[in-house]
Amino acid sequence: MKPIMVIGHRNPDVDSVAAAIGYKTYKQSTAQGLFVAASAGEINEETRFILDYFGYEPPTVVWNVRNTVEDLLDDREIVAISTDMSLAELGNLMRSHDLKTLPVLDQAGRLLGLVTIGDLAMVFMDSLIPTRDINSAPDILRELLSRQVADVMMTRDLVLFEKDESVEEARKHMLSTRYRNYPVVDEQNAFLGFVSRYNLLEMKRKKLILVDHNERKQAVEGVEETEILEIIDHHRVGDLQTISPIYFHNEPVGSTCTLIAEKFLTAGMALGTNLAGLLLSGMLSDTMIFKSPTTTSKDRQIAQQLQDISGLEGLEWGKQILKHTINTQMLSDEELITSDLKEYTSGSISFAISQLETIDAKQMAPRRENLLKSLEELALRRGYAFICLMVTDILEEATELLVAGEKSHLISAAFGPQDKGGGFFLKGVLSRKKQVVPVLYEIITRENMV
Ligand SMILES: [Mn+2]
Numbered sequence: 001m002k003p004i005m006v007i008g009h010r011n012p013d014v015d016s017v018a019a020a021i022g023y024k025t026y027k028q029s030t031a032q033g034l035f036v037a038a039s040a041g042e043i044n045e046e047t048r049f050i051l052d053y054f055g056y057e058p059p060t061v062v063w064n065v066r067n068t069v070e071d072l073l074d075d076r077e078i079v080a081i082s083t084d085m086s087l088a089e090l091g092n093l094m095r096s097h098d099l100k101t102l103p104v105l106d107q108a109g110r111l112l113g114l115v116t117i118g119d120l121a122m123v124f125m126d127s128l129i130p131t132r133d134i135n136s137a138p139d140i141l142r143e144l145l146s147r148q149v150a151d152v153m154m155t156r157d158l159v160l161f162e163k164d165e166s167v168e169e170a171r172k173h174m175l176s177t178r179y180r181n182y183p184v185v186d187e188q189n190a191f192l193g194f195v196s197r198y199n200l201l202e203m204k205r206k207k208l209i210l211v212d213h214n215e216r217k218q219a220v221e222g223v224e225e226t227e228i229l230e231i232i233d234h235h236r237v238g239d240l241q242t243i244s245p246i247y248f249h250n251e252p253v254g255s256t257c258t259l260i261a262e263k264f265l266t267a268g269m270a271l272g273t274n275l276a277g278l279l280l281s282g283m284l285s286d287t288m289i290f291k292s293p294t295t296t297s298k299d300r301q302i303a304q305q306l307q308d309i310s311g312l313e314g315l316e317w318g319k320q321i322l323k324h325t326i327n328t329q330m331l332s333d334e335e336l337i338t339s340d341l342k343e344y345t346s347g348s349i350s351f352a353i354s355q356l357e358t359i360d361a362k363q364m365a366p367r368r369e370n371l372l373k374s375l376e377e378l379a380l381r382r383g384y385a386f387i388c389l390m391v392t393d394i395l396e397e398a399t400e401l402l403v404a405g406e407k408s409h410l411i412s413a414a415f416g417p418q419d420k421g422g423g424f425f426l427k428g429v430l431s432r433k434k435q436v437v438p439v440l441y442e443i444i445t446r447e448n449m450v
Helices: 014-030 045-054 087-097 117-131 134-146 167-176 197-202 256-266 273-286 297-310 314-322 333-338 361-382 408-415 432-446
Strands: 004-007 035-039 101-105 111-116 182-185 191-195 207-211 227-233 247-250 341-346 349-358 387-393 398-404 424-427
Touching: 004 014, 014 035, 014 045, 014 207, 014 256, 014 273, 045 273, 045 314, 087 101, 087 117, 087 134, 101 191, 111 117, 111 182, 117 134, 167 182, 167 197, 227 256, 256 273, 256 297, 273 297, 273 314, 333 349, 333 361, 341 432, 349 361, 349 432, 361 387, 361 398, 387 432, 398 408, 408 424, 408 432
Parallel strands: 004 035, 004 207, 207 227, 227 247, 349 387
Antiparallel strands: 101 111, 182 191, 341 349, 387 398, 398 424
């Protein structure tokens, strides 16, 4: 059974990882199927600390969900043969299993060659026809049937695929050759099965449930090749499309974990202390301990219940989490910018907003000039019309906004006046999605940049 992946956004934060684990657990006990939690990239320090604290394994890191040759393999049992098998035995095997191609493997399961029914027929004909002597046929046949697979197997010019090859590559090879079956191997050349044109037609899309995002640019690479089953989110509605009608729960609350916790609570399902703690952590992290204007009364009310279950005191625990947020001193300018970078599109233009949450924004001041340079470089390299870095001081409840890129003047105009260091001081601005993203979309529309 192919698992259904519950996955958050790229550059995963605590909310998207905790929501993936939480919703996986919820689905596992309410729906049929095998669910796994995944993260679309390496988890950050803060998340690692939290998972560790509550005894959770980090979710599988998934960089790409494109279909690979491995996804084409069916679950059929592998019938294989060894080099020392006689052709008489081989004939029995082929008939009893109704097989036309067989892999020849060594003791360790590595692929040595193939025997196809066509090759066998050629061997028989090559031996029988030149004699033109019907009377000697039984002897020739007897000799043939006692030969071994090693004598007849095809070993050269095999068209085979590695399991991680893309389906697109495999498709091209299949269309330019004319074999019935193509062997698939892993890095050690171990045989995994055959694929055929038929498997291409039958290919099943990977199944995903998205949490904490619904924009294509923020989703794991290859998302357009998958089937999205559900989305649970608290952001603006983006540009992802689905094949069929789906369950799409989008609600402007402080965190996706709020919505996941709510599902457990309203269903009257038991919530373990660890899961309650994990979900509470996602809420605290995403709402900056309820200081962000994204925080709603639903968040406060659900957080209270999670505190009761987990025995944690929200404020205290929130401060402990904060201590484990990224250590900016260890990061290069570019690492610092890309560690929580989100990309957006509007028509043909793309832009990006990065956010750095800190409890002492002043320590960033000496780096401002170099950060601006890095922003400018990144905008150029990745083709952003503009890029913003929000340096958000959680304690002071303010953001210093740095802007770069070809169209940055438009953004600057909206947030001005500029301060001496080249940034914009925005008192009371804490939330990227609520206080910055909408302003930028507004500007793009107004300036007709699309
Ligand atoms: Mn979130």
